[in-house]
Amino acid sequence: MAERQTTPPAGPGVNRIVLILFGLGIAILAIGVYVLYSKRVPEPPPPERPVVEPLAAPPPLVMLPSEKPGTPEPDAAPAPGDDAVGPETAKRGGAGSGGKQGTIDAAETNKFINAHFSQVRSCYERRLKNNPLLEGNLDLKIRLTPKGRVGSIAVNSDTVRDGEMLDCVMRTIRGWQFPAPVDGWVLFDKSFKFQKKN
Numbered sequence: 221m222a223e224r225q226t227t228p229p230a231g232p233g234v235n236r237i238v239l240i241l242f243g244l245g246i247a248i249l250a251i252g253v254y255v256l257y258s259k260r261v262p263e264p265p266p267p268e269r270p271v272v273e274p275l276a277a278p279p280p281l282v283m284l285p286s287e288k289p290g291t292p293e294p295d296a297a298p299a300p301g302d303d304a305v306g307p308e309t310a311k312r313g314g315a316g317s318g319g320k321q322g323t324i325d326a327a328e329t330n331k332f333i334n335a336h337f338s339q340v341r342s343c344y345e346r347r348l349k350n351n352p353l354l355e356g357n358l359d360l361k362i363r364l365t366p367k368g369r370v371g372s373i374a375v376n377s378d379t380v381r382d383g384e385m386l387d388c389v390m391r392t393i394r395g396w397q398f399p400a401p402v403d404g405w406v407l408f409d410k411s412f413k414f415q416k417k418n
Contacts, residue, residue, distance in 0.1 A: 319366060322404030332399055333410065343388035344380075344414045352416070356380035358389060359411040368400035380414055 348354050356379035365371040373390050380386070389412070 320404040322366065322401040322406055324364065324401040324406045324408070325399065326408075328399050329408070332396075336396060339392045340389050340412060343385050343392060346388070347382050347385040348416055351382065354380060354382055354385070355415045357411060357413050358386070359409060360390070360393070361407065361409055362393065363405060363407045364398050364401055365405055366401060366403075368398040370394045370396065370398070371405060376409060376411075 344354070358378050358380055359376040361374045361376050362370060363372040370393060373393060375386065378386060
């Protein structure tokens, strides 16, 4: 009768090595999972597109009184071709002050801007060909000289963020001859909303 060979039972040293290797494997796996998830950067939410109204006639202008009556803005020097400040005005407003603040008919000025709005719109439509997603609001601060010319123009806010369009709009408005203010220069805010037609 053949003798059956039996494997001697593993000693305590072998069992200990198996347990140590098993524990190391679990530890490495846990560290790998931790590193994987801790390095993951959460995806930012998609940017919200500004909700703007369809392009239409611009909203009413906002008249801005100066802080002190008769004290113009710092860049309030008269534009070329406007009446220079006379000696009496210079004494009252300070040398180079640009004259006193006048008033303007807001309804008449809005009517004028609405009549010329297609020129501003063409600036937008030209840039829309390069960027079909172009839209937003443009809010400008406009200073008119006593003769109704644009003495200065500045940007209050611009969510369109297209430099070429902004240059075109400002250049266009600088060329306009507004209804002349009464008794001096005026400063007002004007906002335009731009959104492509559906």
